[in-house]
Amino acid sequence: MKSGSGRFKYTGWLCAVLIIIGLTFSGGCAGKEEVQPVEITVVHGWGGTAQTHKVVREIYQEFSALRPDVILKEQASSDSTIAVEKANDMLAVDRMPDVVSTNGLSYFVQNAVTKGMALDLMPYIEADDELKASIHPSVLESWTTEDGKLYTLPDALEVMGFWYNASFFREAGITDADGNVKLPDTWEEFFGDCERLDAWCEKQSSGMSVFALEDIQVVEDFLLARLAGASPEGLAMASAMPSDFDTPSFKRTLQDAARLYSYSQDVDNIDNARQAFLDGRSVIYFNGVWESDIFRGTGIEGEIGYAAYPTESGASLSYISPSSGYVVYDNPDPGRREASIEFLKYMLSTKVQNRLAIDTGQAPSNPNVDNAMIREDYPLLGNALEVAHGADLQIKSISSVWDAAAVDFLKVELPQACRTEEGRLRLVNGLNGQRGE
Known part of the structure; x- marks a missing residue:
């Protein structure tokens, strides 16, 4: 009897523990919300059939592969003039895509700022050493406003x-x-x-x-x-x-x-x-x-x-010359703002900048890209960049x-x-x- 009573008490104690654990886990699962990916839209003019256009679209798509928490939707046009005109038409009715690639069409930057819809990127740059280091000094010199704000970042230099x-x-x-x-x-x-x-x-x-x-x-x-x-x-x-x-x-x-x-x-x-x-x-x-x-x-x-x-x-x-580049919508949704900034960081990363240079012939905007590496893989571009960057005067x-x-x-x-x-x-x-x- 003594041993049987002990077994009963042990069994009852074990069941109680298992019930508590089960309730704890079930309560935890019930309280845990599934994180939904953030969706952002990028308007750009790389929708043509040229090989360079295909490469840029591949680079955009690879961002989504690397960031499953972000769904990147593209609104592509065959050239930047068309893309920026579409984005500008949206401004007229107080709407703006999350990211617009102006590709040098700077009138959109001013229009988005005037409308109060362009995000000031400077606070994000100052808070992120990695992002700050990837921005060419000439970009900050050219595009920082008198009151210290910055509304565009290019992924290539002219x-x-x-x-x-x-x-x-x-x-x-x-x-x-x-x-x-x-x-x-x-x-x-x-x-x-x-x-x-x-x-x-x-x-x-x-x-x-x-x-x-x-x-x-x-x-x-x-x-x-x-x-x-x-x-x-x-x-x-x-x-x-x-x-x-x-x-x-x-x-x-x-x-x-x-x-x-x-x-x-x-x-x-x-x-x-x-x-x-x-x-x-x-x-x-x-x-x-x-x-x-x-x-x-x-x-x-x-x-x-x-x-x-x-x-x-x-x-x-x-x-x-740093022409105008990406403009980010000052979205009231902080998740979409942050996802857009992450997209800019990705485009300015050394890996992406190297690929833009080697596969599209663009001059890197990130000052940390090694031109010697470009020259080894792509002598025609590397030599041209060396000549231009080595000039005594730059305008x-x-x-x-x-x-x-x-x-x-x-x-x-x-x-x-x-x-x-x-x-x-x-x-x-x-x-x-x-x-x-």
């Missing part, structure tokens, strides 16, 4: 010098004592080389010229490089919207724009300008380092090089420092007006007239 066909330079005799291409140090040397190349082109096929210029190239590539390289006065004018365009440096720049056209076969779009260079019908091609993605694997890849612009002083000059693109109205005016008027004294005077007065309005 890096620009000019492309040239080294074989043609050598055949025209523009070499040093060792037979290597001798690039110009000054603008007078540059135009002297143009004269020699023009004479050489005339001896070749009738379809060859030094340049195949599309008008926007002259405004967006040549104009500020020539102005900044003219004098300290010109550098100041190229660094911010001028208060007065009636200066010797600007007038000389307009005269040299006309000289540039005299060595060119005019084309009606950038695709034709690029094709002329690819086909060997032009010697020099103004555009950014991203063109390396198109030149890679072509017949001229081994014959082309990248150069910084000359200046009157002999210093080298390039464009290193920003015209759309980053001058008013949009002035840039648009030049794109329309400069191609013809720069060729005569009367036309150049009209340009100067027109630009100054805009400042007075």
Whole structure:
């Protein structure tokens, strides 16, 4: 009896413990809510069929794979102009996607800020050392407002010098004592080389010229490089919207724009300008380092090089410009805000930045990306980046420092007006007239 009673007490005690444990676990399970993934929408212009577009979409999709707690929905257009216009239309009815990739179309940044819908990214940057370290200093310098706010982060920089066909330079005799291409140090040397190349082109096929210029190239590539390289006065004018365009440096720049056209076969779009260079019908091609993605694997890849612009002083000059990038909606839902910030961190991470460079030819925005690694995997881009980043002077693109109205005016008027004294005077007065309005 004694032993039986003990067994009964032990069994009863064990059952009680099991019941308590069961109730504890069942209560815990009942109180535990299943975490739902956060959904964010990204509007972008990488919806085309080009390989670079496919790569960027793959990168976006990999974010979702890495972050199962975030569902990334894409609203893709075939180019950024269409995508940003759609996002801008949403602003008009007080709506905004979680993230908009402006890809240099900065008007959306200002519109979103004016509407009070753009998220100030600075508090997140200051609170996150990893994010802060992934942002190029020029981005903070260019896009931080006077009251210390930041509303956009690009995942690539605009890096620009000019492309040239080294074989043609050598055949025209523009070499040093060792037979290597001798690039110009000054603008007078540059135009002297143009004269020699023009004479050489005339001896070749009738379809060859030094340049195949599309008008926007002259405004967006040549104009500020020539102005900044003219004098300290010109550098100041190229660094911010001028208060007065009636200066010797600007007038000389307009005269040299006309000289540039005299060595060119005019084309009606950038695709034709690029094709002329690819086909060997032009010697020099103004555009950014991203063109390396198109030149890679072509017949001229081994014959082309990248150069910084000359200046009157002999210093080298390039464009290193942070255009507008991603804009985040100041969503009242903190979970969606945080998920959007995590997406930006992902796009600026060293791994993604390396892939953007190697697979799309874009210049990394993250200053920690090793250019030596890029040069090893992708010599054409790596060498171009090294040339541009190694320039003595670095300026920003015209759309980053001058008013949009002035840039648009030049794109329309400069191609013809720069060729005569009367036309150049009209340009100067027109630009100054805009400042007075």
